[in-house]
Amino acid sequence: MVHWKSRALSRIIPILLCLSVVAACVPVVANASQINPYLLIVPVEWRTSTLNLTVGIPTVTPWVHDVVRKAMAEWNNAQDSFLAQFYPNDTGNDKYYFTPWTNVTHQPDVQLVLDANINNLYGLPSILADTTPNPNHTYTIFMSSRLTSQPDSARAEESLYRVMLHELGHVLGLGEEYGENDVMNAVLSYWSNNSSQTLISTTDFYAVRMLALAAVQVVEPCFVLLTNLIPYLTVNVDLFPSHIIPVPEFNSAMVIVAFSLLSSVFLFAYNRKKPR
Numbered sequence: 001m002v003h004w005k006s007r008a009l010s011r012i013i014p015i016l017l018c019l020s021v022v023a024a025c026v027p028v029v030a031n032a033s034q035i036n037p038y039l040l041i042v043p044v045e046w047r048t049s050t051l052n053l054t055v056g057i058p059t060v061t062p063w064v065h066d067v068v069r070k071a072m073a074e075w076n077n078a079q080d081s082f083l084a085q086f087y088p089n090d091t092g093n094d095k096y097y098f099t100p101w102t103n104v105t106h107q108p109d110v111q112l113v114l115d116a117n118i119n120n121l122y123g124l125p126s127i128l129a130d131t132t133p134n135p136n137h138t139y140t141i142f143m144s145s146r147l148t149s150q151p152d153s154a155r156a157e158e159s160l161y162r163v164m165l166h167e168l169g170h171v172l173g174l175g176e177e178y179g180e181n182d183v184m185n186a187v188l189s190y191w192s193n194n195s196s197q198t199l200i201s202t203t204d205f206y207a208v209r210m211l212a213l214a215a216v217q218v219v220e221p222c223f224v225l226l227t228n229l230i231p232y233l234t235v236n237v238d239l240f241p242s243h244i245i246p247v248p249e250f251n252s253a254m255v256i257v258a259f260s261l262l263s264s265v266f267l268f269a270y271n272r273k274k275p276r
Contacts, residue, residue, distance in 0.1 A: 039182075039201065039203060039232060040203055040225060040226045040232060041203070041223050041224070041225050041226075042174060042175070042177060042184075042203050042204060042206075042207040042223065042224045042226075043174070043175030043176065043177065043221065043222075043223055044173050044174065044175060044207055044211065044219060044221065044222050044223065044224055045170070045173055045174070045175045045221055046133055046173050046219060046221075047173050047211045047214050047216060047219045048096065048137075048139075048171060048172055048173055048211065049137050050109050050137065051093065051095070051096050051097065051212060052096075052097050052099060053096060053097065053098050053099070053109040053110055053171065054099055054100070054101040054102075054108045054109045054110070055068070055072060055098050055099070055100060055101055055108060055109070055110045055111075055112065056101040056107075056108030056110065056111045056112060057069075057100060057101070057112055058112060058113075058114055060114055060148065061148075061152070063152040063156075063157060064114070064148050064160065067157050067160045067161050067164060068112065068160075068164055069100070070161060071161055071164035071165045071168055072098035072099075072100075072168065073098075074165060074200075074237050075096070075098060075165070075168055075169075075172070075200075076097050076098060078200055078205070078235045078237070079095045079096065079205060079208065079209075080095070081235065082202060082205040082206075082209075082235075083095055083205075083209070086202075086229075086230050087209070093212065093213065094209045094212045094213050095208075095209065095212055096172055096208065096212055098110075098168065107136075107138060108138070109137075109138050109139065110138065110139045110140075110141060110168075110171055111138065111139070111140050111141070112140075112141050112143065113140060113141065113142045113143065114143045114145075114148045115143070115144075115145040115148055115149055116142035116143060116144060116145070117145075118130055118142050118144055127144070128143070128144045128146060128147055128163055129141065129142060129143045129144060129147065129163050129164075129166070129167050130142045130167075131167045131170035131171060139170075139171045141167045141168075141171070143160075143163070143164075143167075147159060147160045147163055148160065161237075162183060162198075162237075165183045165200070165237060166183050166184060166185075169183060169184050169200075169204065172208050172211065173207070173208070173211045173219075174204060174207060174208065175221065177204075181198055181199045181234075182199055182200070182201055182204070183198075183199065183200050183204075183237060184200075184204060198236055198237050198238055199234040199235065199236060199237065200234065200235045200237060201232060201233065201234050201235075202226060202230050202231065202232060202233045202234070203224075203226040203232065206224065206226050206227065206230060207224040210224055
């Protein structure tokens with residue numbers, strides 16, 4: 001005769017295993033309670049009034065030109081991915097686009113100055129680039145010769161790419177951030193860690209969208225907090241096309257998986273020892 005406790009345990013174990021499978025399929029997405037709250041706030045320096053931004057790229061070596069175009073395309077594609085996921089019904093007036101400047105009769109919205117002498121800008125000899133807003137609502141990006149005058153190599157391309165992403169983020173109005181791997185981090189640590197500064201977060205995209213929709217031409221420096229309706233996610237700028245990916249975090253689904261599996265193992269072992 002099978003003891004009633006054995007029958008009960010034989011039914012509980014499959015239920016717990018099913019819970020483990022279901023919980024394991026739940027996407028692990030970070031939220032405000034699980035991550036550094038500073039990552040949910042983006043400093044904003046100004047609002048760029050023109051949505052379709054033309055970028056004047058001077059005559060340079062082919063690899064520099066290609067890297068600049070790659071950074072422009074990354075911001076365009078990543079914004080599209082963010083808006084398609086969280087604002088699929090918007091009208092299209094909520095994003096910026098970078099395009100190469102070709103109309104010689106008009107000034108570009110963003111002008112690149114390469115091989116600029118900015119070694120002692122702000123009294124900091126380590127500065128590699130700087131973005132300056134002009135009175136006529138255009139922008140100038142000064143790039144150090146340390147980025148653009150070296151021979152073509154994978155390391156040179158990746159370093160320029162991350163700096164270019166950072167400066168284009170400034171053009172969009174974003175300030176300096178201190179999320180370790182965010183492209184808007186004020187300190188480029190790629191020289192010593194080639195996996196750093198590879199991410200654009202939903203906090204960045206949300207702030208850019210708020211600026212694109214703003215009714216004023218210029219905003220005072222302020223902070224934008226990510227809405228609770230959007231989780232903190234990231235885009236890996238090394239992936240093309242851009243994909244918004246979850247941030248690995250320890251969440252409730254993982255707790256359910258661990259608890260269910262451990263409980264199943266314990267009950268199974270207990271059931272085998274009980275007399276039938």
